[in-house]
Each structure stands twice: as structure tokens, then as C-alpha cells.
Amino acid sequence: MSSIKVLLAFALGASNALAQPADPCAKIGGQKWIAPADLRACFTSFPVDPVIKENIIEVINKTLGFHTSTNYQIQAPHPFDRDVREDVLADLSRIRRRSRKSDCDLHIDFSRTLKRLNDGHCTWTNNCYDSLFLNYLPIPLVLLTDARGTQSVHIAPAAFDVSTADFPNQIQVWQDALPGNLKGKLSTLSGANVLQINNEDPFVAVNANAAITGSYQSFGTRQNSFFSSYQSAPTGWMYIIGNFTQQALPLHDNAELTLQVSGSIKPIRIKLPFRARNGPNTVAFTNSTTFRQNNCVARPTTNGIDINSLMDHAPIPNVDLPLTLQPPSSLPGSGGTAARFYLLKDRVTGVLALGSFLDVSYEALLESLYTGLVDLKERGAKRLVIDVLLDMPGFVCIAHLVGAKATTVPQAGLYTTARAGPLDQEIVSVLNRDPSIDSTLSLFYNPLAWRNITNEFFDADDHWLRPVVRKVINGRQDAFSPRLGQECQPQGFLIPPPEEGLFDAKQSVIVSNGRCHLQISITENGGTRNVVVGGKKDVKQHFCGVIGGQSTNFRQMDTEVKSTGLKDHSLAPPDLLVNGGQGITWRLGFGIKNPAEPAEWQDHTATINLPLTVQTSNNPQAIWEEVVKRVFTV
Incomplete structure (x- = not known):
């Protein structure tokens, strides 16, 4: 380089030969809110490490050896034959052969491969990327039905209230992004009809999300996850803003919408930026080195070390349900647990709002359920609405508190089998x-x-996986244990079940968005009706998302292997090198009406698909009252 060029480079500070590339992770270190593009720059700055890639592939492959449904999910039986068709082992071989530009791109391939199983129990999570930051928009959506029965996508009527409560220091960013006369008037968009998302019909975006979001077998349930919902929690009523406005990875910078705002004849077009906020488990970092060290490397809780409890995944936080949508005060005794109880104005309809099976203890949950249901009966309730909107899978044994005793003894749960x-x-x-x-x-x-x-406990020297039941599933050899018996009594019946059901199953109804499997025991044992809220009219709605039998994870399986001294076995997964985890279904449950086949693949069509309106959208009490009108005769 000539002396003149060197002097110019020094003066301008722009020499490619001398300048060092900026650290993209340093740019976002220590910040709570950032632009998704800046976060992606950090995420995608790390090349694929072949050692880590092979480690993840081996861990997933060998952990899937414990997963009961690996071969079933190559091509699920009807009615899920179009929804579940993923040969995950073949795709892992594809990933092994294929090169990727960055470690983040590789992770997305792993994640979406497992999500194509549409099984919320069988997932791959890398906490270096998943929900480390969450990508947000201020406009949660709902699918509303008008008086003529026409369905259309809308910005939720409560959108502005929700967003200002959860994102108070970012609202101005979105206010300023609005065009022309709309600038500063984000509140006027609440309730607007969404004509297009990114220049296409809104359901193009809904269905694109359903194709990659995973978690649930039913296409309708995955569609519904795009929209906002609500959930009862021990801390209060929560507003769940939905997959459109909350994303676990920073894959999008903006959303363009064409809207029909109330009172305006001409449609308007807006372009709102996504904003990324650090998640509850993000460990602070200042640069690329500390980002990887603090968030991406395996932690003491990643691998199984000795006999201990299962890995716990913290839920993604959501904003409180606006007070205008919350039901009036629950009955005394509610709160502090996952169960809340209400008596509707008709004085004959009781409501159990069960937001989660997670509680201070299983015994505390049973106690609160039993006490609350008895209290409803004593107050004159003759029928029961069970609200499990956005509930997660949990203890099916609690079904005995509602249903008749004859249907819960000797088996209140499901007969199951384990892979062998x-x-x-x-x-x-x-x-x-x-x-x-x-x-x-x-x-x-x-x-x-x-x-x-025959419902007798095995002895310590019984090899309960034998004699092995050999099967051929989708052309592959597989092996399972003999069928296992009931597991609810006595530990599941810490409170003795009533001689007769507290509520007649035919005078009970379960309200959900199709994600809870508690309905299986109550519905198929007693004939309780099911209502799925807010689904598309021309799409079949299932009341049960994923049944499984018992879910667990790599860490527990690694604990089993290490505790029995089998870590050197050729089929044992190695220790995981990254801050991640693999979920599986360890036991497969059999159906109640058809006990010869797994419940996972049986039809669980909802009795009613209840459309949402402006009045009932994310309004629990309004939904309960509408359910009563449609289901019960006065």
C-alpha cells in the first residue's frame, strides 16, 4: 500500500485491511429492548461447530430411542394422517449431511424438524436462542364472528389496553411508526378488521404459523394458537397474546397490515416494527464471548447427574387480563391455587376455572378442587362449566372428583405402554x-x-418390560412393554372419590381451545360435552391437543442411564454440550372407548365450536354465559 493510501486510511478510519469487524453481540449487550435485526446479527454471527452439531444429533437420536411415538409419527393414523407425517430420524440424517451458514440456522432446522411431529411432548429447545429474547407486536389478533355468521380476523378490542400495560416503554416506538394522521393513534386500531397481513389474506399467515408452530396434532388447534386467548393462573387472570404478536425467535422485522378501522370507509395500510425483549431466563452479557458463556453452554441442570427431580421450564410471562374482561370476584376459597370457582347469575350453573395443573403440590390441587366443587353444590349449583382455556397437559387422575366413581375405579387414568x-x-x-x-x-x-x-404392583425383581411386545409400525420394527395397569390409586386418590359424581356428566361441559387432555377421562367415561372456543367454522375442532401418557425429557433419561451405570452403553445419549433440552413421551396411553389403540391417534372432535364475537372475545364470563345458552336447556 502506498504512503498516500495509508495516510488516507488512517485519516478516514476506513481501511478494510486495518479495521476490525464490530462485535454484533456487544451492540445489544445489556439492553432490554432491541431491534430484531440487531439480535439476528448476534445470533447468526457464530459458525457451526461440527463437534456441537454432532453432539446435538447424537443426543436427539438416542433420546428418541425412549420416545414411544417415533415410528407412529412417520405417518399417523386417521384422523391425523395429514397432520402428523414426519420421519424425524431421516431428517436428522439430512441435517447431518447438510451445511448451514450459522449455528442459529442449524438450530432452526433442528427445532422445526421436531416441531413437525406436532407433539408438544417431543421437542428440541436450545436456550441459547429459544425465547432468549421474545419478538413482540402491540396488536394481538382475534377471530371474530358477526351477526350474519361471517368470520374475519380483527385486532383484539382490548389490544391497546393490553399493550400499554405490558410494553409501556415501547408504545411510543409503535405510535411513531404509524403513517400520516394515524401517528400517535395506536388506540384507534383496536377492533379493526384485518383485511391483509403482509399483502395476503390473513389466513395465509395463520396457516403458515400452523405449519411450523408444532405442539398440537390438530390443525385447528394450531390455527387457534395464532390468536390471543386467556388463562386462569394462581396469580390472577392472564391475557395470552398469541403467536402472531409473540415469537420465540427474531425472524421478522415488521408486519404490514391492511385494516378497515371502525368509522372509516377507506382501508388503511400500516407497517409496524417488531421489538425484541429479553426473556426471564436471559443471563446478562456484554459481547459475543460472554453471550455464549452465559447463555449457550450446558449448565449443571442440563444433564442428568444423579437421581433428582425433572427439569422445569419457566413459562413465558404474559400480561394481566384487563380488568374490564375479568370475571367478578371468585367464591371464597378460590385463589392461591390453580383452581377458581364461580356461581353464575342463574344460581344453578357453577364454574371451575382450572388454569394449570401446576400447584404448590398435587395434594393442594386435589384439596382445592374438592372443596370448591362441594361448595358449589352447597350453594345450589346443579350443572358445571369447566374452563380449561390454554391449560397444559397434567394429572388425569383428578377426573375422579367430577365423574362417577364407577368410571374411575379401578382405572381413573389410561392404560399405558413403554418402549422396550x-x-x-x-x-x-x-x-x-x-x-x-x-x-x-x-x-x-x-x-x-x-x-x-391386573392392577397389581410389580415386585423389585420383576422385569416389567418383558415379555416384549413386538410391532411393525409404518414399516419399522418396534418393541414395547406389556400393558401397564392403573396408577391413580392410592396416591392419586389422596381425597377419596365421591360415591356419586358431584355433578352429572351430562350436565357438565368443558370449555377449551383444544389443548388440555383432562377432557379425555371426563368426556369418554361420562359423556361430558366439549366446547372449543374461537375456531374457524370450516375446520374440524378437536378438544384434545396431545395426549401422550407420560412426558419427560433427556435429563431424566440421562439420570436413569447414569444412576444404573450404563452411560457407556452404545445406545446411551452422551452429555449435552449446549444449554438445551429434548422432550419425549415416555409412556403411550391407550384410548378409553377404543382401548386397543393409542389414544394419541383417536378422534376427539369437539361437540361445539363456539364462535367469538366482540362481546365474548377473551371475556371469560361472557363465554360461560354463552355456553350455558347453547348447551343447557333452562
């Missing part, structure tokens, strides 16, 4: 030889934890 591969069988063999390994019954493979098909 060579490693699974060897784990049980080790425990047979030395029961002292698990004196506290912390290991899933301990024979003392299970009952046989």
Missing part, C-alpha cells in the same frame, strides 16, 4: 439386580413404581 428397546431393558435388569440403587423410587424404570394389567 435394548437399553431400556438393560436399565430394568440393573434395577432388578440391585434395588438399592433407587430406594426413593425416583427412577422411572423402577419396577416398584408400576402395576401390571
